[in-house]
Amino acid sequence: xxxxxVGAGGARLAVRTAxxxxxxxxxxxxGWAQSSLSWAAQFADPVLTTEHHLIAxxxxxxxxxxxxxxxxxxxxxxxxxxxxxxxxxxxxxxxVGWSYGGLVITDYLRTHGCASLTAIVxxxxxxxxxxxxxxxxxxRAMVEALPDALSDDPAVAVPAVVSLTLRTTxxxxxxxxxxxxxxxxxxxxxxxxxxxxxxxxxxxxxxxxVSVPTLIVHGTEDAVVDxxxxxxxxxxxxxxxxxxxxxxxxxxxxxxxxxxxxxLRAAAAEGGKG
Numbered sequence: 001x002x003x004x005x006v007g008a009g010g011a012r013l014a015v016r017t018a019x020x021x022x023x024x025x026x027x028x029x030x031g032w033a034q035s036s037l038s039w040a041a042q043f044a045d046p047v048l049t050t051e052h053h054l055i056a057x058x059x060x061x062x063x064x065x066x067x068x069x070x071x072x073x074x075x076x077x078x079x080x081x082x083x084x085x086x087x088x089x090x091x092x093x094x095x096v097g098w099s100y101g102g103l104v105i106t107d108y109l110r111t112h113g114c115a116s117l118t119a120i121v122x123x124x125x126x127x128x129x130x131x132x133x134x135x136x137x138x139x140r141a142m143v144e145a146l147p148d149a150l151s152d153d154p155a156v157a158v159p160a161v162v163s164l165t166l167r168t169t170x171x172x173x174x175x176x177x178x179x180x181x182x183x184x185x186x187x188x189x190x191x192x193x194x195x196x197x198x199x200x201x202x203x204x205x206x207x208x209x210v211s212v213p214t215l216i217v218h219g220t221e222d223a224v225v226d227x228x229x230x231x232x233x234x235x236x237x238x239x240x241x242x243x244x245x246x247x248x249x250x251x252x253x254x255x256x257x258x259x260x261x262x263x264l265r266a267a268a269a270e271g272g273k274g
Contacts, residue, residue: 005088007060008080009071014064015057015088019049024118024272025089026264028056029082031099031124033161033185033193035063038098041257048261052268055093057085059104061192063184072195078104079111086116094119094268099225099250100196102127102233103136110206119271120214120237121264124225124250127207127233130200134232135207141167141223141250149185150194161185170221170249177254207236214240215267219248219255 007013016036026048030038036056043054058065060081061072071077082104086093095117097105102125128135141164148160165182172178185193214237218230227244234240243263245252253260 002064003088005057005084007084008077009068011060011066011068011071011081013057013060013066013081013084015055015085016043017056018043018054019052021053021090023051023053024268025053025055025091025093026268027082027085027089027093027095028054029095029097029101029104030056030059030062031101032196033062033188034099034181035184035187037063037180037184038251039253041254042261042264045257045261048265051265053089055085055089057081059101061195062188067189067192072192073199075107075110075201078107082108083112083116089116092116092118094121094264094271096121096123096264097125098123098253099125101125103129103201106201106203106206109210110203114210114212117212117271119212119267120210121217121267122214122230122233123217123253124219124222124230125216125233126225126229128201128203129197130202133200133202135203135229135236137226137229137232139223139226142225146197150190150197152190157190158186164224167223168250169255170219170247171255173251173254204236207233208238210237210240213267213270215263215270216240216242217245217252217260217263218242219245219250219252221247222250224250
């Protein structure tokens, strides 16, 4: 089902749902220049959709959501957007953040703490951004894609986006899926793609205050977000557990679907004990 909520400044945020609204919710936050469609394999899992209410939204400026002219550099704005989705969930939720989605979750924590959260799952995620920020360390594929992937010129941006997409996973994914990912990136305006990188945010104090069960999932072969970013978050978040996915790149939820979904179910169950 496709629905919407109103985020910061009145921006309409598109929301995809699956499963029984009476079951414990899992809220998914996608990465830079992607969309809620990133979580297709989780929405197709019959066990997840039986045991949980799955909710994924398109970040502002992405997918089917509104693309306001500003707000992309403001932690309070990102926090308000996620808060609106959590309110839509109607009860405390496990929140899952992939890549830039981890930074959005950290923005929420900065403003709201762990209110409305039962557990956090960070997947190939950053929790900081800016020069020298260890929680936002990028790896070779992302470093080499920038700044070309942010260009207004399609002759410059398209090859960079395609190269980055193909290097997102350790092993090739089916061609139609890779093209869909590249298409989602190019659907996001260059102005928005650039705006998300113009931030400088440290998060050590925010991570140190996390008080719900937290799982950090990261592929050992991630060429987009350096595994050092996962190690940084694990060292700051009290009691955080780390699940390394050997021979996996930046998208364990697509590269090792069954294993990832099992890990996610376990993390949500652990959060539900609180």
